[in-house]
Amino acid sequence: MSKSYFEVDEDALHAAKARMVSGDAQILVLRDNTARFFTTGETIGYLSWTAILGEWPERIQTDYGHDVPAGLHTFPVAGFRHITYTDPDGTLFYEATAGEILLEVERPFGTEFTHRGILLNVRLESGDKKVALNGTFRCTSN
Secondary structure (H helix, E strand, C coil), rough: CCCCCCCCHHHHHHHHHCCCCEEEEEEEEEEEEEEEEEEEEEEEECCCCEEEECCCCEEEEEEEECCCCCCCEEEEECCCCCCEECCCCCCCCCCEEEEEEEEEEEECCCCEEEEEEEEEEEEECCCCCCEEEEEEEEECCC
């Protein structure tokens, strides 16, 4: 048995983690009196976070602050520093001012999980720019 140090390439590690999780999302984005749908089949996450990935650079990322146990959870987002939205132009919205994340978590065994969530009138700001997010997402470990 070898005792030499084995380093995993960071890109390979991220690619492997991404394959371990699947999901989808349908989000209505309201900005500048214009509505558009952000839909994706690439939703990844783990026990304590979810990332909804669109065509680069668009994404929504939420860190719940801890491993979320099984059950129904409500996260008010006003002042919550752990949710961000990056729009298709690359503008990062990070100041949450209103809304909720409703999250249903299943934890059948170990680190297996399913997150089913609703973004309910989540409002974020970036300077004088504002955006509102409403929709659903699902993220499941394989």
